[in-house]
Amino acid sequence: MKLVTFSHRKGGHDHHAGVLDGDHVDCLTEVGIAKSVMEVVLGGKETLSRIRAGLAKAPRYALADVRLEAPIRPGKVLCSGINYKGHAEENPNAKMPTEPFFFTKLPTSVIGPDVPVEKPDRTEQMDYEVEFSAVIGEELHKATEAEVMPAIFGYTLLNDISARDVQFKDNQITIGKNFAGFAPIGPCIVTSDAMPHPDNVALKTRLNGKTLQDGSTSDWLFSLPQLISFLSQYIPLAPGDIVSTGTPAGVGIFQKPPVFMKAGDVVEIEADGIGVLRTPIVAG
Structure with missing residues (x-):
């Protein structure tokens, strides 16, 4: 199931929860199932069952007539750095990590699909990064690796936009990665049951139509259970938090x-x- 947050292009700016089905969106809010995607995340399997049972009655809109928003507003966005063998090998200053490394994207940087991002005046090195990301579905604190996968609600994409000249100046990672709009997410959240093999997902980045990144999560240094279990030893994770995988x-x-x-x-x-x-x- 692909969950989205959307607004109507005509007639208001209210946000609705929906299910993306090809070129159409079925509205969960107007049929009384869920007011938001966060409500679905918090409701877990019970709410997903209600969606499946009531989806046939949901109003359906053409994708062209709605505007997709950021699918969720996360409390925390925690990003793994240097978690692909290929990325570590292309970076002349990188050392193969012996344990996961994390930094944060602030919720104020989160935007949705097709939202323009201003190039800041304070950078001449505005870079892209395709990142496969997990959406947490249950509280995780000091979790074992075995506890991680059942607690993942689903998966989405994050573009970890980075100002490299700011990021690498005096190691200003937080500032260099958190200009306005530097965390586009979406276009949807795919529920974990619909993506049983997150460790083998093809990823691409195109800039003006030219493919510049062409990889797969099969190149991870640390698996999802390793990443999230490690992270949860230090930071309690809550439903709706996003953990990206590099x-x-x-x-x-x-x-x-x-x-x-x-x-x-x-x-x-x-x-x-x-x-x-x-x-x-x-x-800008």
């Missing part, structure tokens, strides 16, 4: 010559089974 090789800074995003560009990240997350870059 990016494959091909980021802009390590292209030869380097490729950075500028006003007028369009970046698309894609994952098999999830879809395409498109972000236009505009002048």
Whole structure:
């Protein structure tokens, strides 16, 4: 099941929860099943069962007539760095980590599909990163690896947009990764039962139609159970939190010559089974 948050292009800005089905969206809010995707996450399997039972009665809208929003507003976005063998190998300063490394994207940076992102004046090295991300469905604190997968609600995409010249200056990771709009997520959340093999998902990034990242989660250094169990030893995770899993090789800074995003560009990240997350870059 692909869950989305959407608004109608005509007649208001209210956000609704829906199920994406090809070129259509079935509205869960108007049929009284769920007011938001977060409500679905919190309701877990019981709410998913209600959706399946009542979906036939839900109003259906053409995808062209709605606007997809960020599928969820996470309390925390925690991102794994250097978790693909290929990405570690392309980075001349990287060392193969012996345990996972994490940084945070702030909720204020989260935007949805097709939302323009301004190129900040304070960077000339605006980079892209396709990231396969897990949406937490149950509280996890000091979890064992065996407890992780049953607690994952689903999966989405995150574009970890980064200002490299800011990020690498005095190790300013948090500032370099949290300009306005630097965390596009979406276009949907695929429930975990519909994606039984998250460790073998093809990922791509296209900049103005040219493919620059072409990898797979099969290249992970640390598996989802390893990543999230490790993280939960330090930080309690709550339903709706997003944990990203790093990016494959091909980021802009390590292209030869380097490729950075500028006003007028369009970046698309894609994952098999999830879809395409498109972000236009505009002048600041």
